Amino acid sequence: MKRDGAGKTGAPTRLVDRRRLLGVGVALSAAPLAGAAAETIGGGQGMPFTPNQADYPNAPDPAHRYDYFNPAEAAFVEAAAARMIPADALGPGAVEAGVPVFIDRQLAGDYGKATRMYMQGPWAKGEKTQGYQSRFTPAQMYRAAIPPIDTAAGGGGFAKLKGDDQDAFLKRLQTGQVDLGQVDAVGFFTLLLQNVMEGFFSDPIYGGNRDMAGWKLIGFPGARYDQTEFVTQFGAPYPLPPVGIGGRPGWSGKA
Amino acid sequence: MAQLLPKVDAVIVGFGWTGAIMAQELTDAGLNVLALERGRWMDTSTDFATTFAQDELRYYWRKSLFERPAHETLTIRNNTGQAALPMRELGSFLPGTGVGGAGIHWNGQLWRFLPSDFQARSHNLSRYGKAAVPDDMTIQDYPVTYDELEPFYDKFEYLCGCSGKAGNLKGQIQPGGDPFEGPRSRDYPNPPLAMPYAPTLFAQAAAGMGYHPFPHPAANASQAYVNPLGVQLAPCTFCGFCEKYGCGNYSKASSQTTILPVLLRKPNFTLKTDSEVLRINRAPDGKSVTGVTYIDASGAEYEQPAEMVLLCAYVLHNVRLLLLSGIGAPYDPATGQGVIGKNYAYQITSSVKFKFDDKLLNPFIGAGALGMMMNDFNGDNFDHTGLGFIGGGYIGVLQTGARPIETLFDSGDLSQWGAAWKQKVAHDYLRSFFIATHGAVMSHRGNYLDLDPTYHDVFGRPLMRMTFDYTDNEHRMSDFLTDKATAIAHAMNASTVTPKPRQGSWSVVPYQTTHNTGGAIMGADPHSSAINRYLQSWDAPNLFVLGSTAFPQNAGYNPTGTVAALAYHAADAIRTQYLKAPGQPLVQA
Numbered sequence: 001m002k003r004d005g006a007g008k009t010g011a012p013t014r015l016v017d018r019r020r021l022l023g024v025g026v027a028l029s030a031a032p033l034a035g036a037a038a039e040t041i042g043g044g045q046g047m048p049f050t051p052n053q054a055d056y057p058n059a060p061d062p063a064h065r066y067d068y069f070n071p072a073e074a075a076f077v078e079a080a081a082a083r084m085i086p087a088d089a090l091g092p093g094a095v096e097a098g099v100p101v102f103i104d105r106q107l108a109g110d111y112g113k114a115t116r117m118y119m120q121g122p123w124a125k126g127e128k129t130q131g132y133q134s135r136f137t138p139a140q141m142y143r144a145a146i147p148p149i150d151t152a153a154g155g156g157g158f159a160k161l162k163g164d165d166q167d168a169f170l171k172r173l174q175t176g177q178v179d180l181g182q183v184d185a186v187g188f189f190t191l192l193l194q195n196v197m198e199g200f201f202s203d204p205i206y207g208g209n210r211d212m213a214g215w216k217l218i219g220f221p222g223a224r225y226d227q228t229e230f231v232t233q234f235g236a237p238y239p240l241p242p243v244g245i246g247g248r249p250g251w252s253g254k255a
Numbered sequence: 256m257a258q259l260l261p262k263v264d265a266v267i268v269g270f271g272w273t274g275a276i277m278a279q280e281l282t283d284a285g286l287n288v289l290a291l292e293r294g295r296w297m298d299t300s301t302d303f304a305t306t307f308a309q310d311e312l313r314y315y316w317r318k319s320l321f322e323r324p325a326h327e328t329l330t331i332r333n334n335t336g337q338a339a340l341p342m343r344e345l346g347s348f349l350p351g352t353g354v355g356g357a358g359i360h361w362n363g364q365l366w367r368f369l370p371s372d373f374q375a376r377s378h379n380l381s382r383y384g385k386a387a388v389p390d391d392m393t394i395q396d397y398p399v400t401y402d403e404l405e406p407f408y409d410k411f412e413y414l415c416g417c418s419g420k421a422g423n424l425k426g427q428i429q430p431g432g433d434p435f436e437g438p439r440s441r442d443y444p445n446p447p448l449a450m451p452y453a454p455t456l457f458a459q460a461a462a463g464m465g466y467h468p469f470p471h472p473a474a475n476a477s478q479a480y481v482n483p484l485g486v487q488l489a490p491c492t493f494c495g496f497c498e499k500y501g502c503g504n505y506s507k508a509s510s511q512t513t514i515l516p517v518l519l520r521k522p523n524f525t526l527k528t529d530s531e532v533l534r535i536n537r538a539p540d541g542k543s544v545t546g547v548t549y550i551d552a553s554g555a556e557y558e559q560p561a562e563m564v565l566l567c568a569y570v571l572h573n574v575r576l577l578l579l580s581g582i583g584a585p586y587d588p589a590t591g592q593g594v595i596g597k598n599y600a601y602q603i604t605s606s607v608k609f610k611f612d613d614k615l616l617n618p619f620i621g622a623g624a625l626g627m628m629m630n631d632f633n634g635d636n637f638d639h640t641g642l643g644f645i646g647g648g649y650i651g652v653l654q655t656g657a658r659p660i661e662t663l664f665d666s667g668d669l670s671q672w673g674a675a676w677k678q679k680v681a682h683d684y685l686r687s688f689f690i691a692t693h694g695a696v697m698s699h700r701g702n703y704l705d706l707d708p709t710y711h712d713v714f715g716r717p718l719m720r721m722t723f724d725y726t727d728n729e730h731r732m733s734d735f736l737t738d739k740a741t742a743i744a745h746a747m748n749a750s751t752v753t754p755k756p757r758q759g760s761w762s763v764v765p766y767q768t769t770h771n772t773g774g775a776i777m778g779a780d781p782h783s784s785a786i787n788r789y790l791q792s793w794d795a796p797n798l799f800v801l802g803s804t805a806f807p808q809n810a811g812y813n814p815t816g817t818v819a820a821l822a823y824h825a826a827d828a829i830r831t832q833y834l835k836a837p838g839q840p841l842v843q844a
Contacts, residue, residue: 084672088674090678116318118328122709124338126340129759129762129763130332131344131346131763220684221619226494232449234455236615
């Protein structure tokens with residue numbers, strides 16, 4: 001069975017429901033989390049699965065760019081990243097610079113799995129000054145947050161909204177006005193914005209900042225290690241193009 | 256059952272700056288020294304070469320060189336009324352792990368404390384009266400003076416090849432230096448680093464207002480240098496990846512670039528990595544220590560007997576090991592009794608952002624301790640009468656290099672996205688920077704460290720619990736510094752000035768500084784302190800506790816210079832006094 005490419009499925013309702021219900025299994029062992037509707041299983045509502053929606057692995061489809069995101073997640077991340085850093089007269093935006101691919105790779109790896117983080121219980125919401133206290137890893141947080149976002153956005157999901165409406169929705173998310181069930185909306189927005197910025201401005205070897213678009217936008221010269229001659233050239237424009245850890249296109253005669 | 260190993264003269268727990276300093280000094284004295292480091296070996300050419308060290312994602316955002324909370328963390332709360340929760344990821348401070356410790360990714364900001372900082376209690380009481388030090392402000396005098404530490408500050412500055420300009424040579428004020436500093440016996444070993452545009456603009460404005468700006472003392476070599484051990488450092492090239500990064504250029508002082516090439520050649524020194532000390536072992540009578548028990552990466556446990564134990568781990572881990580080993584009486588904030596965990600302190604920072612529409616600042620040029628600073632409002636360099644606080648901090652423009660994500664993503668301002676934001680950063684990035692303030696934190700009865708009753712590390716040991724918040728003293732002082740910095744930013748004729756004061760309770764996010772202090776403080780007697788003036792435990796005279804663990808309260812300066820000076824001061828006492836009568840207290844209780 002071949003999976004649809006990202007953005008083609010339009011966040012079908014059945015998939016959203018399935019993802020919310022998958023989150024339930026994780027939440028059952030958690031003690032005192034705030035109750036979202038999808039956290040209750042049984043109670044006359046039947047079995048918690050949806051027929052013909054098995055969680056099969058991603059096939060190695062050359063047209064399919066994502067290791068972690070499912071189509072609905074990819075559609076949301078692409079749409080949101082395009083509003084956070086849009087393509088315009090100044091140059092490429094987040095999508096053109098590969099930011100969704102960057103985020104996908106990060107979530108598929110150690111970062112997404114929170115291998116560095118202390119993830120032992122017991123768990124509590126805590127004070128804001130106590131920092132990250134979610135049981136979700138970053139990857140799990142994307143998985144849990146996007147279905148309720150698409151539900152709250154209505155219609156065919158966030159990706160199908162018009163640009164201005166997407167901006168308005170993101171601002172509601174940013175200020176905590178969208179209920180994401182088990183996920184704190186401001187916490188998820190902060191994570192998403194951080195990951196978008198990371199993808200746009202980190203070294204191109206990580207899949208984002210393609211052609212050093214982020215660095216060219218602001219004038220950052222990249223992974224250079226000797227700035228000695230420029231220290232005291234007060235006010236002078238910096239003359240060198242950016243370079244990444246892997247070099248730059250000019251080194252191979254391509255630009 | 257732990258395997259019993261042959262006894263050594265001295266075992267060092269943790270192999271960062273203080274571990275390397277003590278190992279070098281004690282092996283020079285002829286001792287057979289073993290260092291145990293929980294992390295891995297790291298060196299410049301393998302782990303942070305110039306071909307890949309400039310990687311903001313890997314080293315800062317993914318924290319490649321820092322301690323892993325999954326392995327060990329602590330729980331945090333602002334006061335005893337809150338439930339402490341684990342610090343699940345690093346934020347406010349960034350302890351290191353591995354050989355070199357946090358000395359790999361420090362900035363090289365190499366300060367001395369003020370002479371009056373060592374008499375924080377008696378000095379403030381005598382100048383401002385009893386009301387200036389409230390009952391709950393548990394500040395104490397150091398049991399050492401600036402003059403006693405001066406030769407040891409000097410020794411560390413020459414080891415590091417520190418770049419700077421003296422402001423006070425043997426009591427004579429020197430133009431271009433810091434006129435408020437304590438007297439130096441000689442100038443810095445290297446001249447100041449070349450100064451970029453933003454710090455220069457700051458210094459011009461500050462001098463115009465009658466203040467006294469000077470180049471930040473930097474353990475970033477301004478020229479090729481051979482230190483007294485014969486180890487070479489290379490000139491800093493201002494790459495802008497210094498704080499939070501390893502230096503690929505042999506320019507930033509670390510134990511790797513100043514001591515290890517000599518130390519590791521000695522036959523009487525051994526280093527074991529991936530070896531984590533679980534506890535310090537006490538003699539049956541409880542009056543001395545017998546060595547340590549550690550675990551290696553395979554899970555095998557070893558008992559390492561030693562004539563003396565030197566606790567050289569990060570400040571927080573030193574305190575935790577003392578608590579886990581049952582050495583010294585734990586501090587109780589309800590009664591004020593006990594000493595282990597007492598007087599934990601930190602740092603309070605703020606900033607004032609500025610932007611010049613008409614000037615390119617090229618802020619990506621940077622070095623860890625590159626900047627122009629002023630101490631006009633640090634310590635007791637100004638009259639505090641009527642201000643409602645004691646202590647102070649430095650103000651200055653420290654151009655460490657504007658890495659883009661850190662510069663442009665502010666988790667406290669989530670409105671920074673979209674088309675208008677993109678247009679703004681495209682214009683502003685090269686034209687913006689900030690003035691930093693870096694203030695002292697006085698110790699307070701309710702700020703302390705103890706063992707957490709709920710959470711455990713990977714070995715099943717209790718995590719440490721930190722109870723800490725800023726008090727009115729810190730907020731008033733920091734607001735005062737922020738106001739002064741704001742006035743200077745306006746005097747710089749910046750197009751836009753945006754103060755960023757430190758408000759509310761201490762938070763584990765975002766990053767502030769890795770200047771945690773106290774918890775096993777030095778003092779004049781065993782009732783008020785855990786260790787004496789030579790960092791020797793009052794409870795077990797063959798145990799020495801190194802690091803900022805010893806600070807009775809924190810000053811307005813970065814701690815490393817004082818940490819190293821105290822280490823050399825202790826090493827000198829061990830060499831000249833302790834080894835003549837091992838196991839005896841150097842100060843009578």
